[in-house]
Amino acid sequence: MKLPHxxxxxxxxxxxxxxxxxxxxxxxxxxxxxxGRGFVAPSDKLNVAGIGVGGKGESDxxxxxxxxxxxxxxxxxxxxxxxAKSRARYPKATYTRDFREMLAKQKxxxxxxxxxxxxxxxxxxxxxAMQLGKHxxxxxxxTHDIHEARILxxxxxxxxxxxxxxxxGASGDGVRKAKExxxxxxxxEVVEAHGWTNRPVWPQGIxxxxxxxxxxxxxxxxxxxxxAKQMDYNPAYLPFNWRGWWNFGTGAxxxxxxxxxxxxxxLLPIDYPDSAECSMSSVYKQMWTPExxxxxxxxxxxxxxxxxxxxxxxxxxxxxxxxxxxxxxPEELQPDExxxxxxxxxxxxxxxxxxxIDVYGANPRLLPLTRMQQEKMPAETxxxxxxxxxxxxxxxxxxxxxxxxxxxxFEFAGPLTEGILMxxxxxxxxxIEDKEGKNKFPGRKKLVWDAKNMKVTNFEPANDFxxxxxxxxWKLSL
Numbered sequence: 001m002k003l004p005h006x007x008x009x010x011x012x013x014x015x016x017x018x019x020x021x022x023x024x025x026x027x028x029x030x031x032x033x034x035x036g037r038g039f040v041a042p043s044d045k046l047n048v049a050g051i052g053v054g055g056k057g058e059s060d061x062x063x064x065x066x067x068x069x070x071x072x073x074x075x076x077x078x079x080x081x082x083x084a085k086s087r088a089r090y091p092k093a094t095y096t097r098d099f100r101e102m103l104a105k106q107k108x109x110x111x112x113x114x115x116x117x118x119x120x121x122x123x124x125x126x127x128x129a130m131q132l133g134k135h136x137x138x139x140x141x142x143t144h145d146i147h148e149a150r151i152l153x154x155x156x157x158x159x160x161x162x163x164x165x166x167x168x169g170a171s172g173d174g175v176r177k178a179k180e181x182x183x184x185x186x187x188x189e190v191v192e193a194h195g196w197t198n199r200p201v202w203p204q205g206i207x208x209x210x211x212x213x214x215x216x217x218x219x220x221x222x223x224x225x226x227x228a229k230q231m232d233y234n235p236a237y238l239p240f241n242w243r244g245w246w247n248f249g250t251g252a253x254x255x256x257x258x259x260x261x262x263x264x265x266x267l268l269p270i271d272y273p274d275s276a277e278c279s280m281s282s283v284y285k286q287m288w289t290p291e292x293x294x295x296x297x298x299x300x301x302x303x304x305x306x307x308x309x310x311x312x313x314x315x316x317x318x319x320x321x322x323x324x325x326x327x328x329x330p331e332e333l334q335p336d337e338x339x340x341x342x343x344x345x346x347x348x349x350x351x352x353x354x355x356x357i358d359v360y361g362a363n364p365r366l367l368p369l370t371r372m373q374q375e376k377m378p379a380e381t382x383x384x385x386x387x388x389x390x391x392x393x394x395x396x397x398x399x400x401x402x403x404x405x406x407x408x409x410f411e412f413a414g415p416l417t418e419g420i421l422m423x424x425x426x427x428x429x430x431x432i433e434d435k436e437g438k439n440k441f442p443g444r445k446k447l448v449w450d451a452k453n454m455k456v457t458n459f460e461p462a463n464d465f466x467x468x469x470x471x472x473x474w475k476l477s478l
Contacts, residue, residue, distance in 0.1 A: 054082025057116030153414025169360025188352030205299030251297030
């Protein structure tokens, strides 16, 4: 079988394991075909390390380990409490707090890395692994800011490792069925789209936490901060509520849009928006004076993005709604028919009809819903992924770069993430204050985006959020 495309040291290690008998132990490693169908020889397994192994990281490793071709050989987490379950499940795996130390010490024994940290450390952990020739699976959103997304997409092309973003619906049957319906012309050309979510389901639109707290002995707070600006430890930020704070997370949009917009990116010829505008909820503690909580993502927002089609055939106008806000119900839906799933949904508006798609690209259906019974559905022409998103990545890693397809490689996930983060660029610009404490970007303007140069051309302060400064000691480069 083909070896993974990574370091020469790793290739040499595998060649040695395959071809050399372990004389001292008195046995030889036998090829799988000799031992029988379904047996996986140890030499054929992918050695995987996890960076961020509690919470979502724990479930990611559980899914990865469902493949018989995987060894979980290394675990890394800055919080011993979060890592406890994974350490118990994989007792033979080494454990480290600092991913840089783990990669340096085990660069010859790790083949692939799963990054499931908070958003603000996705990019630095991911590129560190890629630069050592390791395949990477990184949770969504791919990055914390737009500049990082562009860097990781470029890194995937440069280092030629197998990459996958953790938007698992990208490997589902639903998004493939939706594309087949679209290719069959069932809704015509899409001219607008609407996406929405019930997130945030964590605190947002609130004041910055205060108070002095002792750092738990199980936590390395400095490593948890990573490239984020220096600040005091506060239990309000972790283990999960970091999502609602700009220093670490990307809010409701960053959490769910990689799942919800994935289908739109797969069906339509789009990459980067050329403009963004937004509105957001305000919190009042006294008459006529809104609080401006600039550290916290808003409780709810509406975002409008304009996507020029890459085939030069017009534009697709996209609107996003979160915090319980929804677009107007389409008139084709009956009053008692559900408008999307519980977590949100996507509606594509075409010249010949409309399509509803649930979160994770699931359950695509035409409107009115009676069309689903009245019209013949197109044949399945797109290959399905029966093994699922995680094992698809494992199999591609074992085959080697370019040998097997993955659903969400960074070359695709990078532009998707950039487009999503343009919405947050509008929100953060909306929240800017002048020296007198008055908003100078009150949502009346539209950000004009030069995607090639990653620059807002009509409101210079917005560019401060394109590339968020790193703390001393941290950098991101190809």
